[in-house]
Amino acid sequence: MATKSWKEGPVKLRAGSLASWQGQERPGVLTLSGKCPRCSADLAIQIRPSTVIVTAAASGEAAFDAVAYFQCTCEEDHAGRPETKVKGCGAYWVAQPRKNEHNDRYHLDISAQPELNDAAKLIAEESQATGSGLRTLAEKWIPGVGAIVGILGLAGIVVSDDSVAGLSWSVRLVAFSLVTLAVLMAAGATILVYRAAFGWPKEVPLRSNDDVLAAAEMINTRTSQIARNVRFGVGLSSAALAALLAALGVLWLQPDSDRPIAVTYDDGGKEMSLCGEAARVEDGQLQLKVTDGPRTTTEPIDMASVTKLEQKSEC
Template sequence: MSAQSTITYDNEFVQVGDSAIAGWRVDMPEGKRLPTLSGNCPHCQHDCDYPVPEEVLQGGTKSAGGNERPPQLTRLVTCNCRAGHNRPGGVMLGCGRYWLALLTKNGASYDLSVQRDLGMLPAAEALADAQATQNARVHGAAEKWIGGISAVYSLFSLAGVATAKNALDGLSSGQRWLVAAAMLAGVAAAGTALFLGYLAAYGWVRMVAVGDDEKLRLWHTDEGAYAARAARQLSWAIYAAFGSLAAITIMMMLVWFLPRAP
């Protein structure tokens, strides 16, 4: 085992010079706006690959707006080598050290250097932490929202006023259809909210084949897209829940205020 392999894991910032990353590559994957950085960790010297993140979840906001490649950006690069470093439980990769990278646009690619402005460190650390925890955050939010959707369903007890005996007496056939339409819209919206909230929290439960490398890559890609997909589903679940509430309110107002035949 090499001496570098015996370095004990420690989550800490290290200041490095440009010479320490002189061998790093900047590759532009097809279809991506930002590059992947590859090279030896400046601290443990083991191979690392770092896809530069384009967006982070904060209600789905992008970390760098637009479709154009930004002229300059700072990212925190954390060692994610696969060598042994006496890592604590739950940590699967790296020696824990991280450094600040500065990417400067150069034609269709980027030049890589060390970011010497340490004022960018807190923001870069916050972005890295948000990236690392976004799957758990959106999963937790979706699980909690299922309870909120269940509360919306409890509002349907109010709909008893529309189905109680004599509640629709005196209404014409067309007026009754209006009440029914509002009721059905509320039920459909509440069902949609529950369905999308469940998908956001748990996904569509199924067995997925990973019997060969291509299937394994497809599964891993889909797992990586979970947070963005779940955030969209959760957003639509929230819209649907409020739509259900609006439909129930409209139904109640129709029952109360539609003119009735004497």
């Protein structure tokens, strides 16, 4: 018997079109078997209570109370079938699985709600696209992870040992807090921007017709979520840059306490001058570390006798 030519499109279902379809439920999957309502080929199609799409939602318990999208997957030779299509006659339809009252098997009822039919078709197409693109999606995240590692490297330069040497504990704490905040914001910005560009695969429930409509609505409103992610991502990256600049300012613009000072003081009516590193002030005396060749001594100077203090680049 000659087979029908390939033709992609929805099947016009009539009473009895799905009478041959019967199904058996197993944990996590409903397997339905019957004849294609267009080409009459024998088909076996599995339905699951959730699917993976690039959007946000959560999965739930297994149930099969939602309309489902069916597509002919026969291996008959249909004239005119594109080379990119290896199976089927091109027919697809949306139907409602129903459990039989007298046993645990299922049958199919025609779905006459256009909104539900469109939602089921949209989810099926999105699920197929997500499934084929998950590996590519994972590969695109590799440079994203590299970007986060690069941010950590930049932060490490800012707070390296050389940068914080000689600084007080309070200054180090402020710099560390700013760098930590910058790293967290930069990582968040990277994740948001990559999520906007490439999506975030999540499992969505399809337990009921309301779930089907909700999942379709998430797909349709994804553009606004992408725009929000981009805005927040750019804002966080700008804030991260500002925090890093603030950390640099704290480190680089602090007075250098290690620079030597020249002290001029009165010693019994005679003006004296010493140059060295201020160690501490104790009991009204400035303890000045003075280096003379290989020798370093600590010279006490009465603060009341000091007439001039001047910071020097070197003694």
